[in-house]
Amino acid sequence: MTEPLTIAQLTGRDDSHLLTLADGHRLHPEAAAAFARLQADARASGFDLAIASSYRSYDRQLAIFNGKACGQRPVHDDRGEVLDLQALTARQKLAAILRFSALPGTSRHHWGTDLDVFDAAAVPEGYQVQLDPVEVAPGGLFDALHRWLDARMAAGESHGFYRPYAEDRGGVAVERWHLSYAPLARRCERLLRAADLRQCWRGGLELGELVERDLDEILARYVEVADHWCPDP
Numbered sequence: 001m002t003e004p005l006t007i008a009q010l011t012g013r014d015d016s017h018l019l020t021l022a023d024g025h026r027l028h029p030e031a032a033a034a035f036a037r038l039q040a041d042a043r044a045s046g047f048d049l050a051i052a053s054s055y056r057s058y059d060r061q062l063a064i065f066n067g068k069a070c071g072q073r074p075v076h077d078d079r080g081e082v083l084d085l086q087a088l089t090a091r092q093k094l095a096a097i098l099r100f101s102a103l104p105g106t107s108r109h110h111w112g113t114d115l116d117v118f119d120a121a122a123v124p125e126g127y128q129v130q131l132d133p134v135e136v137a138p139g140g141l142f143d144a145l146h147r148w149l150d151a152r153m154a155a156g157e158s159h160g161f162y163r164p165y166a167e168d169r170g171g172v173a174v175e176r177w178h179l180s181y182a183p184l185a186r187r188c189e190r191l192l193r194a195a196d197l198r199q200c201w202r203g204g205l206e207l208g209e210l211v212e213r214d215l216d217e218i219l220a221r222y223v224e225v226a227d228h229w230c231p232d233p
Contacts, residue, residue, distance in 0.1 A: 002028075002184065004188075007196050010110060010111065010191055010192050010196070011058055011192070011197070012056065012059075012061060012109075012110030013057075013058045017112060019032045019112075021051075023051065025055070027055065027112045028181070028184055030183070031112060031113045031184060034160050034181055034183075035159070035181070037159045038152075042148070045148055046121070047119050047122075047145050047148060048120040048121035048122075049120075050117065050118055050120040051115050052129055052131055052177070053116040054114075055109060055110070058104055058110065058200065061101075061102060061105075062104040062205070065101055065102075065206065069093065069094075069206035069207050071085050076100065077096070078099070083096055090210055093207070094207050094210055094211065098171070099173050102172075102222075103211065103218065103222065105196070105197045105201070106197065106222075106223045108164065108178075108185065108188075111184070111185060111188045113180055113181040113184045113185040113188060114178065114180045114181070114185065115179055118131070118135070118177060119141070122145065127141075131175075131177050133174070133176075142177070146177075149179075156231065160181050160182050160183050161179040161180065161181055161182070162179070162180060162230035162231075163176065163178060163180070164225040164226075164229045165178050165225070166226075170221065171221040172222055180229075182229075182233075186233070194215050198212060
């Protein structure tokens with residue numbers, strides 16, 4: 001059995017557990033091998049299953065989160081409209097950010113088990129992949145790929161990959177493009193503790209006082225995923 005990740009690896013501060021793929025993306029070796037098998041199956045069905053985002057370090061996630069909290073990066077609502085952060089309370093601002101961006105140290109992308117995917121064969125020339133609901137909706141650019149993935153998952157033939165954000169539970173928005181390698185990710189989910197996160201932040205997190213005060217509620221709403229996101233092992 002694969003050794004469990006250390007706290008530093010779980011929180012994105014140590015990338016020594018990762019394998020760099022030919023396209024430059026980085027995954028845990030076990031997840032990488034499983035994804036290669038899924039890619040081969042997709043290719044045989046006429047899809048070019050490609051990675052848009054894989055491993056993301058703690059520092060990268062912190063820059064994204066803090067940039068949004070400081071107003072240096074846009075924050076969108078569920079319709080894709082840019083929010084006026086000045087009109088929001090601190091609590092509303094935090095909720096808006098966490099809807100689409102993980103709290104640093106809690107991102108599943110830290111583990112090397114999770115990735116965002118698209119069908120490179122369906123991308124028109126000059127088009128920039130957005131990873132938004134329109135692309136994966138019925139009739140969207142990547143709808144066919146995701147219906148194929150649905151069928152593979154339902155049949156238990158997705159090589160361990162499932163969707164942790166397949167339903168809206170009032171926290172993180174639905175991310176149909178986000179796949180997670182369940183055999184490893186389910187173990188990672190159980191290892192991270194609130195004390196580990198507080199040690200990571202050490203005063204460097206915008207809105208940190210609010211986050212720490214409401215941390216248990218935030219973890220339950222924005223970090224924990226539905227128990228049934230993948231089949232029981």
